[in-house]
Structures are given as structure tokens and as C-alpha cells.
Amino acid sequence: MSFNLTLLAQMLAFAAFILFTVKVVWPHLLRAIETRQKTIADGLAAAEQGKKSLEVSTRQADETVKQGRDRAAEIIAQAEKRGAQMVDEARTQAKDEGNREKAAAQAEIEQQVARAREMLREQVAALAVAGAEKILRREVDAKAHADLLAQLKQEVR
Amino acid sequence: MAAGKELNPSDYIQHHLTFFRAPVGEGEFWALHVDTVVTSVLLGCIGLGLIWWVVRGATSGVPDKRQAFVELLIEFVDDQVKGIFHHGDRNKFIAPAALTVFVWVTLMNAMDFLPVDWVAGALSLVGLPEWRPVPTADINATFALSISVLLLSIYFAIAAKGFGGWVHEQFCAPFGSHPLLWPANLLFNLVEYVSKTLSHSLRLFGNIYAGEILFFLLWLWAATGLVGTFFGFLFGLGWAIFHILIVLLQAYIFMMLTIVYISMAHEHH
Numbered sequence: 001m002s003f004n005l006t007l008l009a010q011m012l013a014f015a016a017f018i019l020f021t022v023k024v025v026w027p028h029l030l031r032a033i034e035t036r037q038k039t040i041a042d043g044l045a046a047a048e049q050g051k052k053s054l055e056v057s058t059r060q061a062d063e064t065v066k067q068g069r070d071r072a073a074e075i076i077a078q079a080e081k082r083g084a085q086m087v088d089e090a091r092t093q094a095k096d097e098g099n100r101e102k103a104a105a106q107a108e109i110e111q112q113v114a115r116a117r118e119m120l121r122e123q124v125a126a127l128a129v130a131g132a133e134k135i136l137r138r139e140v141d142a143k144a145h146a147d148l149l150a151q152l153k154q155e156v157r
Numbered sequence: 158m159a160a161g162k163e164l165n166p167s168d169y170i171q172h173h174l175t176f177f178r179a180p181v182g183e184g185e186f187w188a189l190h191v192d193t194v195v196t197s198v199l200l201g202c203i204g205l206g207l208i209w210w211v212v213r214g215a216t217s218g219v220p221d222k223r224q225a226f227v228e229l230l231i232e233f234v235d236d237q238v239k240g241i242f243h244h245g246d247r248n249k250f251i252a253p254a255a256l257t258v259f260v261w262v263t264l265m266n267a268m269d270f271l272p273v274d275w276v277a278g279a280l281s282l283v284g285l286p287e288w289r290p291v292p293t294a295d296i297n298a299t300f301a302l303s304i305s306v307l308l309l310s311i312y313f314a315i316a317a318k319g320f321g322g323w324v325h326e327q328f329c330a331p332f333g334s335h336p337l338l339w340p341a342n343l344l345f346n347l348v349e350y351v352s353k354t355l356s357h358s359l360r361l362f363g364n365i366y367a368g369e370i371l372f373f374l375l376w377l378w379a380a381t382g383l384v385g386t387f388f389g390f391l392f393g394l395g396w397a398i399f400h401i402l403i404v405l406l407q408a409y410i411f412m413m414l415t416i417v418y419i420s421m422a423h424e425h426h
Contacts (some may be wrong), residue, residue, distance in 0.1 A: 003297060005181060006190040009196060010292075015344035017201045018257045028212040029231055032224075035217030061360060066220030 125156035169380075170373050173273055175287045176295065182200040190295055197292035205257065234259055234412065241416045244317065244423035251419055254309070256300070258415050262361065263408035265292040270397060271403075274376060279304050293365040293407075296358070303358035306415050307350060310422035317423045326425075357414050364407045368400050 129149065136145065158420040177192040211227045220228060238252045268291040280288045315323045327346045330340045375396060379389025 002185055003300070004178075004186050004188045004190070004293065006188075006193050006297035007301050007304070009189060009194045010298045011305050013194070013201060014257075014261075014302060014305045015262060017205055018254045020205055021253040021257040022250055025209045025212055026248060026256070028209075029215055029228065030248055032215035032217045033228065033232075034422075039217060148411070154292050 060134070125153055128156055129153055166377050169377055170370070173277065173369075173373055175288070176289055177287045188305050190297060192288045192290070193292045193295040193298050193381075196268065196290055197261070197265055197298055199294070199344050200268070201261050204260040204264045208260065225416075230260075232254060238416055240422055242420045242423075244420065251416060253264060255416050259408055259412040262293060262302070262411050264407060265298065266361075266365050266404040267410055268292065269294075269365060269372065272376075273369075273372060285347070291365060291369055292305070293361055294369045294384060298360040298364050299358035300354075302361075302411070303354045306357060306418055310418045311350075312422075314416055314422040317372060318425060322425075343365075353418060357411070357418070358403075361407050367405055368396075371396055373390045 068152065129152070132149070176190040178188050179191045208227055208230075211223050215224055216226075234256045235247075235252050238247050238255050242251050264363040271290055273290065276290045277286075278379075280286075286329075287326060289295065293373060314326075318326065328334075329340050331345065332342050334339045373391065375389050375390075375393045378385045379393070380386075
């Protein structure tokens with residue numbers, strides 16, 4: 001149990017091993033570990049980012065759907081209103097048309113009645129004249145009484 | 158066991174406690190424990206080489222099991238350093254140094270698990286009758302570590318405070334800067350440096366050496382007959398399992414103290 005040169009040899013070996021680890025072994029692994037840590041950190045950050053953007057887009061989608069629904073409801077309401085309006089308009093129009101038609105028909109009828117009455121009157125006058133002619137032919141010169149006859153015709157009308 | 162059947166307990170233990178000593182000059186000091194140096198360098202090369210081999214192809218993607226194991230080890234060490242060292246970039250020196258200490262000391266301690274007689278038998282076949290396979294049971298190896306740590310802590314103390322600052326600290330801390338207190342301060346600091354270094358290395362040495370001796374005693378018992386073999390096996394197994402804890406714990410303690418001492422060197426008083 002004594003000290004000898006082994007002590008120095010061991011110290012040298014120790015120094016060499018430390019140097020080897022410091023210069024060669026440690027940097028290799030440190031680089032690998034640091035790169036991995038960075039990769040993991042980046043991945044986590046990206047995941048966080050993805051989660052955030054998913055949240056945002058979900059909210060946006062919800063908003064869009066809600067807007068669409070509102071718009072659709074609005075359009076439906078408008079359409080309903082417009083439909084009701086159109087029905088009303090059509091009804092009014094139809095009524096007006098009917099009234100006009102009726103008025104026209106009435107006017108026609110009146111016209112026809114007036115014409116018929118005119119014709120009837122004319123025929124009655126002719127008949128009366130014819131009758132009077134027949135009566136008078138026997139006793140009256142037609143030429144002599146032409147003025148009278150014309151007057152009579154005028155009166156009958 | 159060269160002694161064969163004429164086994165004598167003290168010879169047996171003596172045999173296993175003899176270093177392969179190669180003198181390189183005159184005197185007690187000028188000799189090399191070839192077994193300690195070769196085993197420890199081999200273990201360091203294997204351990205750090207394996208780690209290097211794994212991390213050389215390290216991917217920053219999903220690691221395979223090999224890489225995951227090495228990363229686990231390195232992150233374990235790095236966590237310890239992170240908790241203690243707050244004086245700059247730990248990746249520059251102290252964390253890799255702590256890893257070196259942990260890996261190397263663990264492997265050197267773990268040589269205790271090898272059955273000594275098999276190792277000795279195999280090595281005596283190739284002409285190496287005396288070979289102690291556990292480098293940390295050699296006081297030279299543990300003191301080499303702790304003195305290196307001492308030198309590192311002095312180096313970092315000077316690097317952090319400047320030479321003047323460091324000298325000033327030796328004389329003026331911890332009691333105060335009054336000139337009458339200078340001797341007390343210096344003495345205190347010297348004692349602190351010496352005791353740190355002693356306790357650092359002797360703790361490791363003592364644990365591993367004691368573990369080794371206990372194994373020797375158990376194997377001696379195992380050589381006494383059938384009953385001895387059975388109980389030797391049983392207690393040897395128990396001690397080996399318990400020794401796993403000691404091996405890792407001592408390596409861990411040694412690493413932690415290394416980190417603590419080097420961190421303390423950075424602190425200003």
C-alpha cells in the first residue's frame with residue numbers, strides 16, 4: 001500500500017479521458033439532444049398554432065352558418081310577403097277587370113236595346129205609314145199628302 | 158491459484174492483493190502497477206468508447222434503445238450537475254467531466270463482480286500470475302482521481318477569481334481579513350483542501366477494498382469443503398447483489414463530490 005508512479009499514470013489517463021469526453025463525446029450528444037428539444041418545441045408550438053387556427057375557423061364557420069340561416073329566413077319572409085302581395089294584386093286586378101267587363105257588357109246591352117228599340121220604332125212607323133198608306137191610297141193622293149205623311153213619320157219616331 | 162491444494166488463507170489473500178509491479182527506476186516511488194493502469198485504461202476506453210460509438214450516430218429524431226440508454230445516463234449526470242453548478246456553461250467542462258468520472262469509476266468498481274480466481278487463473282495461463290483486476294481498490298487510482306479533482310478545483314478557483322483573489326481567499330476566508338487571523342484562515346483552508354482530497358479518495362478506496370476483501374474471505378470459505386462451498390456461494394451471491402448498490406453508490410458519490418468541489422471553487426467569498 002504505497003504511492004508510486006501509478007498515481008501519475010492514472011492522473012494522466014484521467015485527464016485524457018476527461019479531454020476525450022469534453023471534446024468528442026459530449027458535443028455530439030448535446031447537438032442531438034438540443035436539436036430534438038428544438039424539434040419537439042417547434043412541434044408543440046405548431047400544434048398550439050393549429051389548435052388556435054382551428055378554433056378561429058370553427059368560430060368563423062359558425063358565424064357564416066348563422067349568417068346564412070338568418071339570410072335564408074329573411075329571404076323566405078320576403079318571399080312570403082311578396083307572394084301575399086301578388087295574390088292581393090291579382091285579386092284586385094281581377095276584380096277591376098270583371099267590373100270593366102261587366103260595364104262593357106252592360107253598355108253593349110244598352111246599345112243593343114237602344115238599337116232594337118230604334119229598329120222597332122222604325123218598323124212600327126213603317127208599319128203605321130204602310131197602314132196609313134193603305135188607308136189613304138184609296139182616298140188620298142199620295143203626292144198631295146206627302147208633306148203630311150212626312151210630318152207623321154217624324155212624329156212617330 | 159498457484160498454491161494448489163496446499164492453500165493457506167494468508168497466502169491466498171496476499172496473492173490476490175499483490176500488484177503486478179513493474180519497476181521503472183530506483184526507489185519505492187518509481188514503479189508502475191501495470192494491472193491497475195492497464196485495467197483502468199482499458200475500462201475507460203471501453204466505457205467512453207461505447208458511449209462515443211453510440212452518440213456518434215446519435216439522431217435527433219426518435220432514438221433507438223442504445224441511444225436512449227446513453228441519453229438516460231447522460232441526462233442523469235447532467236441533471237445532477239444542473240442542480241449544483243450555477244457558474245456558467247456546464248457543457249463546457251464540468252458536465253462531461255462528471256460523466257467521465259461516473260462511467261469510469263462505475264466500471265472500475267464493477268470489476269469487483271468478476272470472480273477473482275477465474276481472472277487470476279486465466280491470466281496466470283498467459284503468464285501473468287499477479288493481477289489485481291479492481292483498479293479502485295488501488296489507492297493510487299483513487300488518489301489520482303481525487304488529486305486531479307483538487308487540481309481542477311484550484312485551477313477553476315484561480316480562473317474564477319484570479320490568482321490574487323484566490324490567494325486573498327486563502328488568507329482572509331472564512332474567519333475574516335484581520336492580519337491576526339491570516340494564519341488561522343490559511344490553516345483552515347489547507348486542512349479543508351487536504352481533508353477533501355483524503356476523504357474523496359479514501360471513501361471510494363475503502364468501500365471497494367473492503368468489498369474485495371469480503372469476497373476473498375467468502376471464496377476462502379468456499380474452498381473448505383462442500384458446506385463451505387454452498388455457504389460461500391450463497392453469501393457470495395448476497396454480497397455481490399448488495400455490492401451492485403455499493404459500486405453504483407460509490408461512483409455516484411464520487412461524481413457528486415467532484416461536481417460539488419469544482420462548483421465550490423467557482424464561488425466567491
